[in-house]
């Protein structure tokens with residue numbers, strides 16, 4: 001597996017890459033080896049290419065935008081963007097990448113952290129794609145029904161659909177900005193012939209009564225009967241970087257348990273940037289809600305794995321940020 005941050009390429013105009021913030025971030029990365037765990041900017045676009053992309057390289061290397069520009073012999077700024085867009089379209093047509101729009105930042109909703117792609121989602125995509133280290137569990141989505149909770153850009157759902165899932169339901173907090181953006185990402189990446197397999201709904205974790213759903217805006221929220229009809233209906237439930245709010249653990253675990261089929265699998269991944277304790281607490285709450293933790297492992301952004309530990313004493317925040325937990329749950 002290529003390092004997770006190297007699989008996401010910013011597609012915003014080159015001029016905006018020279019903001020002082022970006023330069024500061026880049027210097028942190030190079031001076032302190034600080035792994036980026038969130039990618040993109042609200043309202044901007046990024047391209048995900050899996051580790052085994054072979055479009056420009058026949059080796060197992062990820063595609064870097066700088067390489068693309070060199071390859072294309074790109075000239076002036078406008079030409080550069082045009083050529084870049086052409087390249088992106090080629091990648092999408094060939095099914096070798098996924099173009100993602102990041103949701104606009106809306107006042108009052110920035111605390112949801114939905115306007116970025118997080119490393120957890122990239123790792124989920126790599127695992128589904130079969131390009132993650134073999135030490136990680138294999139989740140087969142072919143012919144399966146998929147539910148994603150707290151989807152953000154919906155990268156894992158899009159990859160699942162392109163890989164042959166039977167149907168995918170993508171959900172996030174019921175906000176126009178988030179749900180509208182996910183629908184746009186579906187349109188950009190899923191060919192019309194497959195689009196009928198994907199539905200996108202607002203679902204607030206833990207709201208499992210039809211009445212509660214009805215309080216959310218029509219057209220954004222899942223239809224009122226959805227929570228009942230889809231009870232126990234999903235073979236695979238995906239949750240990437242959804243564990244950082246302790247007061248939402250029970251709600252999230254309740255939604256997972258409600259929608260998961262009796263023999264279904266949950267892939268729950270989270271980075272440690274919000275602390276190890278939060279992750280440990282979430283898996284404990286899952287058990288209390290009737291879920292069984294089948295496997296759990298720690299993986300770093302470069303694919304190194306080690307055993308899961310509930311506590312590792314004091315952890316250097318920069319080092320800690322390089323690690324994620326991958327949990328597989330069942331009923």
Ligand SMILES: C[S@@+](CC[C@H](N)C(=O)[O-])C[C@H]1O[C@@H](n2cnc3c(N)ncnc32)[C@H](O)[C@@H]1O
Pocket residue numbers: 112113114116117118119120121122149150151152153154172173174178203204205239240241242248
């Ligand atoms: C850190 S982001 C992760 C986004 C995406 N899964 C990823 O890894 O790139 C957390 C996601 O959980 C969603 N979320 C937060 N609270 C929620 C709630 N109570 N109900 C539903 N979704 C929620 C946010 O809108 C956001 O998309």
